[in-house]
């Protein structure tokens with residue numbers, strides 16, 4: 001009897017903390033993303049379609065989603081590109097983009113402002129640039145580098161895809177070691193020092209994923225691109241990352257875009273800087289003149305608190321509308 005009483009007291013003391021325990025946020029798996037995209041396409045075939053632009057080492061597809069009126073026709077409209085999960089463990093990026101896709105499709109017939117964007121732009125979204133990384137919860141992709149010891153230390157496998165683009169790729173300097181290593185063994189050292197892995201790959205576009213993005217971009221005429229990340233805080237970055245010596249010749253335009261995003265979500269903005277070579281945004285701008293920026297959604301790589309995730313998503317949805325609007329405006333100026 002005494003034991004029962006004790007148990008009852010114990011339950012009363014402990015239970016409330018279980019009840020108030022927050023539901024952890026569920027991030028989609030690659031399979032769940034695929035199912036979600038299929039459902040969306042089935043429901044909104046007039047304005048949404050998706051297709052593969054490449055296959056990963058792990059046999060997964062790199063999907064691009066197109067949202068536009070007359071979606072199966074290539075129209076002369078402003079083109080925007082949104083990308084997520086270059087770093088596979090940064091899950092909020094792709095989850096946010098999937099939510100964006102859903103919200104655009106659902107509101108096409110309900111909100112005039114959304115219909116305007118879909119009718120006047122071709123919106124491309126690559127939610128998971130690195131689906132193998134997403135599935136393995138790794139920053140890099142998971143392709144073997146054929147180096148000694150990679151079966152003992154899995155950290156030796158894979159390339160940091162956002163260091164593999166052809167932008168200042170050869171500008172590597174020893175003192176930039178912490179932001180970009182030139183051998184996979186550097187990642188082993190970073191691993192023991194508790195830094196994220198940064199191996200840039202054997203050569204620019206050595207990776208299937210970056211090649212897929214390159215071919216896709218070069219088949220289009222994109223005006224603005226946003227690459228979503230997490231882990232560096234709530235901040236917007238514009239080029240260049242690989243050098244502090246030169247500024248983009250469109251610096252004013254970049255600052256204007258960053259300022260406007262900041263006025264919506266309250267994030268800080270800055271030049272990427274710090275000698276980070278091989279980034280997508282630098283290549284997109286330097287090689288193709290695309291106004292390309294990074295939005296770091298939050299400090300936590302993959303927040304688990306569902307409430308926090310919802311807040312970040314709600315805060316940044318209007319940013320997406322602004323970007324598409326701005327691309328339409330920019331195209332109108334040509």
Ligand SMILES: [Zn+2]
Nearest residue numbers: 087090229230
């Ligand atoms: Zn990242």
